[in-house]
Amino acid sequence: MKVKSILGISTLTLLIIASGSVYSSNYQEHSKDVEDWRKTGTPEEQLKALVKVTPGTHHWMPEIAYRLQSMYWAGKQQKWEFAEYQIDSMEKMIGRVANARPKRGPSIDTFKANVFGELYKAVKSKDFEVFAEAVAITSTECTACHAKEGFGYIAIPAVPPKPNNIVLD
Numbered sequence: 001m002k003v004k005s006i007l008g009i010s011t012l013t014l015l016i017i018a019s020g021s022v023y024s025s026n027y028q029e030h031s032k033d034v035e036d037w038r039k040t041g042t043p044e045e046q047l048k049a050l051v052k053v054t055p056g057t058h059h060w061m062p063e064i065a066y067r068l069q070s071m072y073w074a075g076k077q078q079k080w081e082f083a084e085y086q087i088d089s090m091e092k093m094i095g096r097v098a099n100a101r102p103k104r105g106p107s108i109d110t111f112k113a114n115v116f117g118e119l120y121k122a123v124k125s126k127d128f129e130v131f132a133e134a135v136a137i138t139s140t141e142c143t144a145c146h147a148k149e150g151f152g153y154i155a156i157p158a159v160p161p162k163p164n165n166i167v168l169d
């Protein structure tokens with residue numbers, strides 16, 4: 001396990017160094033002496049810097065909201081496979097938040113337990129009324145997590161606005 005993660009880091013480091021050298025030629029004269037952690041940092045410093053740039057809750061949330069919007073409107077337009085695809089994407093993204101920000105994990109576990117079973121059942125029913133109810137429960141759970149995490153003013157509506165999605169009418 002340890003060997004594997006060390007190998008993982010060095011492969012990643014190699015990739016970063018390789019991409020750094022490709023792009024470094026585009027930098028201007030005034031920045032040529034600036035230290036670049038991707039080239040000169042120790043593996044520990046590089047790992048620390050990489051963890052810092054890992055997208056966190058703030059990054060994933062608008063993406064998750066977009067999935068909720070697309071999922072609702074896909075159901076409204078009877079595009080059930082597309083709706084299910086969006087539920088699946090949303091589940092993966094919320095999992096990424098738990099991984100990137102472990103302290104959000106307990107709230108995410110509650111959300112997952114209260115939401116996904118209902119959503120998958122509803123999308124399979126292909127009944128829009130059932131589906132709209134499951135989406136409304138989801139929105140309530142989104143808002144409940146925001147309140148619990150100290151962002152009670154981020155309230156998610158039961159009927160989300162239509163997204164700008166090329167797949168939807």
Ligand code: HEC
Nearest residue numbers: 057058061062064065068104107108111142145149151156
């Ligand atoms: C862990 C509990 C949690 C769950 C579950 C959750 N959120 Fe969030 N959400 C947050 C936190 C925390 C923030 C504020 C993050 C920050 O600013 O660092 C946030 C921020 C947001 C924002 C504001 C983003 C911005 O920058 O404008 C939106 C929109 C959002 N969430 C939508 C949703 C939707 C839609 C759902 C449900 C499908 C959801 N969230 C589920 C915790 C959660």
